[in-house]
Amino acid sequence: MPRKKVVESGAAPAPARASNRARKSPESLATTQANISKPRATKRKADEPENEPKGKKARVTDTTPTASTKQSKPAPKTAAAKSKAAPTKSTAMKRKASDEDIKAPQPKKSKTAASASRPIAKATTTKKAASKPAAEPATTKSTTKPAPKKSTTPKKIAEPTTKKAAPPKKVAPATVPKQKPAPKAKVPKPAKLVKALPTINDPPTQRLDVLVFGEGSGGELGLGAKHSGARKVVDVSRPRLNQLLSAKDVGVVQIAVGGMHCAALTHDNKILTWGVNDQGALGRHTDEGPMKDMKDDDASDSDSDDEDSGLNPSEAEPREVDPKHFPEGTKFASLYAGDSSTFALTTTGLVYGWGTFRGNEGIVGFRPEGAKGSSQRTPMLIPELKNIVDIATGTNHVLALDTKGTLYVWGTGEQNQLGRRVIERTSRLALKPNDIGLRRKKIVKIGSGDYHSFAIDDKDNVYSWGLNSFGQTGIPKVGKDEDIVGAPTLVKNLKGMKLKQVTGGSHHTIACTVDGEVLKWGRVESSEAGFDVSNLPDEEVYKEDGKARYLKKPKAVPGLKATFVATANDTCLIVSPDGTAYSWGFSEGYQTGLGVGGDVKLATKIDNTAVRAENLIWAGVGGQFGVLAGTPKEDEDEA
Template sequence: MAPRRAATKAAAPAADTKPAVKKNASKAAAPKKVAAPKAAASKRAAPAPAPPADESESDASEVEEEEADVADGTDEVDEAPAPAPTKAKRAAPKKAAPAKKPTKAAAAAAAAAATNGDKKTTAAKAKPQRRGAQGGNKAREKAKQEAAPKKAAAPKKVAAPKKEKPVTLLKRNAVLNHAPTAKLDVFVFGEGSSGELGLGSKKVDGKKPIDVKRPRINHHLGADKVGVVALACGGMHAVALTHDNRILTWGQNDDHALGRDTNWDGGVRDIDDEESDDDDDDDSGMNPHESTPGEVNMSVLHPDAKITAVAACDSASFVLTDDGYVYAWGTFRGTDGVIGFTDNIRIQPTPALIPEVRNITRLAAGANHVLAMDKDGKVFTWGAGGQFQLGRRTIARRGHHAEAGLKPEPCGRFTKKHYAVDVSAGSYHSFYIDNNGQVWGWGLNNFSQTGLSDRAGVSEAMIERPTMVASLEDKKVKQVSAGVHHSIACTKDGKVLTWGRIDGHQTGLKKDFFTEDNAIFDDDDPTNGKPRILKEPTVLPDLEATFVAAGTDNNFSITSDGKVYSWGFSTNYQTGQGQIDDVEEPTPIDNTALRGRKVVWAGAGGQYSVVVAPHDDKAVNGN
């Protein structure tokens, strides 16, 4: 199954001071000029750049402050008002030498000039200066200011908006993967209250978009207009790839798992309002932008790149390109809340490259971790690792109790003689199948969900590193799928095996099948207790399959002729059988929508499920 930076500017240099304007000097010696004060810079200093993030460990408090803007999709710098210019200290004037007493002739000439001169001349020019007084300095300064051209005040500079970083196009690798081409009809069922069914927010043909009891074709994903070719189910959202290389998402977007803006100004419906009539209300009250499939902007990709596969966790989504690159968005969560998308990014709102992995050919996603297999069969893991679902030890991030390994790293030693050919993931455990057909499991094992009975029944039981599942050694397993506490597999010859938790009928076996040899009972009493854990993989009788899928606590198997069977926990109609009671044994899903159709794939999230059939078989079967 399927898991928010600002450009700084240097402060401008202080404005150059204007040189003093020369005046016609009188015969009397003028006192020395006082240095003009320098103009203070009015521009505010730019904020200092943030310190670089630690490569090995990131401080959660620093990361949250730095990346809150990333989560909002903005990088704004608050405009603080510029500080008032500071007054420069005036250099104390040197004591002026006593002026010589003017002669009578000079005094008469000065009086005549004052009488016949320009009446507009200021008093400061005509009036004799007082000896050694500060007032003389002030008069000269005022005269200079009047004589000099006034300098226009520089406009206050506003911080320029942050420019988007240009997209760096990756060098194209050799083509490794090919996208499916068959257009699919998509059938959905289950609760859907978080929009995960993709049916929109209103009734269509009198049918509500929630609590869908049996498979219903999704009218927003019509094969003729949309043409879905691949799907992935996350916990409460889904991702689809179309035939024309587009990505669509729908469901809950609290942690940006949809990779697009779903803001909505609509109202909120009061589910406790007794006066409302659910059957008569055409609008469910869900956010239509979440509950309706919408396109993700994938411009981050190389123009020639083709998407070939999709995967989904509880709060993150992933796509794989034909040349082996992986792009993702959203975040990983742990028991204490959000762990992060990378060591430096808390939540990634739009698609971004995962640079540490190249040449990838397979993806698998658990609740909050991911597996990626490269062309050489090496398996990389990243995400939450508190239950050893990464298959390697991780360093606990400061401020978080949950261990996280947000940088992809190999989960074991792979060589030319030992390499993986397929990967799969449950909520908290993982698998790969090697080149010799052996299954390797690791992670949470409290219900023996890895297929290894080590400490099964102990609440903290975990398998720290990939370990070969001996009980599957000779079974020729071709596919493994996993839920929360159980797993399912099918072999090359069509057998179906299940193991793990029993109490929700996840294993699809009758109660009388379990014994003290193959199961663990409540209170360790097979006589009076209820069977709790099926310790090892066990073949389901009278069932064959070419494909299997595990939901949280339910399962699907598909036969070679396209019939789909389901069983397990069904409280939210996720089995598609039209009931909320558990479905004890594998049971064919038979309703008008699927009758005569050849189902080729099934997937499930927390409270919903999806099955698909090629659109072309509709004409063949006359439906």
Template sequence: MIESRKRKVWALQILNPKLSVETVEVVQLAVGEIHSAALTHDNQILTWGVNDEGTLGRDTTVESKKTPIDATSDNGEEDDEDDDEVELNLKEATPLPVDSSHFPDGTVFTQLTATDSATFALTSKGLVYGWGTFRDNNGTTRFSPKSTIQRAPALIPDVKDVIKLVPGAQHVWALISNGTFFSWGNNEQNQLGRCMISRIHEFPWLGSNNFGQTGIFQSAGQSDAVIPYPTPVPSLGKGLGIVSVIGGKDHSLALNEQGQWLAWGRIDNKALGIIAKDIPTSDVIFDTYKKPRILKVPTPISGVVGKVVFAAAGTDHSFAITQDGRAYSWGFNAQHQVGHGNEEKDEVEQPTQLKNKHVSGKMLVSAAAGDQFSIVVGLHGPQTNGVH
């Protein structure tokens, strides 16, 4: 684990030299709360971040003294004299491969996904491997009936013919080839919804609904706002042409056939990408103090120029990637997770294009968002003045 001695916040987008396209060539990313994983073109799984709960799937024990972090770099925020110092475990901080001996010979990976404290890998044969743990609100950990923390990749039993994995904060859904879902993990808020569903085009949702993030607004804003079973979402009816849905903590986004993103859920954390005062009062659920709290109608997000082809939602912030390779971001920005280094405010209310020497003019293709950090991915291009 990274021990707290001198904490550093990166305010600008920084090119990661450990993930160079010449030596690594990442094809997919997955981001948890404080760890990351990357699938490479040659079928390796690289992991890095905090490994206290086995999220990296490899041994990161070090016997030698940890390396102090250089807190004098000019790529981030100015140092705060009150900041703590840190020392760095290089086995955690460096993207390194998960040992392939944990998987049968010939295994080909097609997707990685990450919850807050676990990582899962889907194979071309529809099998799922996982490592890490699930953590409840009391801090209790449990990966399976037989283990609290799974520190090496293990095959998830009784789950096969999987075509896609969808993560929550402490649970996972697996879409099966016949159109049904399996789910496992923490079920404190009934987020697993053990009833299977088959009509996935109706976008059934389940789980915590305190901000209407499921798109079902009957109980939104109430303390018992839980959707206990998979339920079709009327607000995302077929007339909208919805082709994809993603979710943050208290907000959600939906992509339609025209490449336009719709948002709904919590208003006051600025995660929607919509200016609160511009929302019609008829579309809002107000709290007991008459303040706008929840956007109850999927509403188009403006400010993104071009057709959106990819999006990612973090805890309270989001990214949109356009067809021409530009990235826009918005939401909670206290740790600069939105990626705008010249933005001093804690929230970026509207979609704002990422611009700096590492991303401007590049063809960006995807993004991944965690709790307090984010990652964007671009196509490799020729160098100009030493910069790709």
């Protein structure tokens, strides 16, 4: 059979070629039809499916004679009559006859009434239906065979309405996707995953007054950005009641002190932050703030009212962290602060954090998946931590304890403060919390220095690790160059001492026992001991050139009792059982609250009008400032 040539439907034949075809005899016309493998269709493009590729055979369902029949209803009758009686009539009539013969459907192979409306339907049938019948009129020499086929045309022209029944065939598959939404009824399943977690941490309820003191040039005192007469918001040498955090108006129940920022939890479940926000430690967006241009002749000590301090109000004032960052119904139990990071522990044991960690080379980041050198500016859930009951923070590392006694650590570990070796190539993986190698021990208490860590088990055994350049871990140094304790190690010198609390500064440690005894060890050359160490024997203190450098063993501070201890860098604060406070150590920024600069060698009671009005229960130390918190005595008197 001759190869079929595909002709685009809707392309009208050129008039010249139609005229030549009209002059041929029926025999030559039959021969011409045999040479045309694909008959031309005069059907308009509007009747073609829009998505039908050109050059391909049209589908049966797309050969609707509705539009083409309306265009040339008289044509089939005229063409059929003229092809039998007068093949040599006018050119125009013969063109119509030949075109209609080409596009008329074939009745034999059509499976629908619509496809049988024309004698020859090569272009509109499937391959099986078009191949055999298409050759019959082209190869036969008798001109009488096409006549009977055309005679049926008038009968079928009246049936274009039957094609309108075809669209349901297209609707049928369209109804299939509409049945697919049925499985969407299972959407409520996620609601089952959201379970109410049990409460394992109870938040404090006692409302506290907050007293601040120290240098405060970064707004870390939270006194605002305006001086009020002689009462400046920086260089506060003695404790001052922060009116922006009063017990009556705000109701702070717990405080965390970082390097140069603070966070406070209120009785109504708000988180307030203030201080330096360079690495996102405040967990909220802050304005750039004004910068004061200090001149040589500037009266910086002026006592004029409302003098601008040059501080950024959005940092220097306690402001709330937006609760939209936490799921609805989240309740907080306590807050914790590192050098440039902050963490919030919920009543259900989940942990949220923000800020960043720093290393020897600068900013490391907050999470391993984050960009190097980036900061987490708003609170995010720490996904690895669940059922957490306590947190301790160092300068750039964190410890978290869960209900099973498992200890997790993360941050930077360049001084082995994570209890494992951290190499540069995998250092970012250390930003993800991992449990430490104390699986056989049930840890019940934790503590941290700036670069060293502590864990206490249920048998009162104390383990420590990290930087040990001044014996601050409590583990004696064997040689001068052994400055690191690489893994959790039992502190034998604390055996039998029931520690209530333990915390550390840069190179020293302070602790208190359940009996209130205050213990000190580590560096003492910057007056960190709080008592005279010059006469101690060599087995208790390490000396160089006759000067004591560090305590080899934990040593009790004579005549001092404490219910709470705090330290940072080289400054110490303690709260005694009678609600008073003592401090000692480095005081260049007035961070001892004693109103003096330089070192304070002996533990000294903090005493001024603001302190006397409070029953102190808590203390905290930052880089160059200090914080005390207590309950107003007048409230106790009224009670």
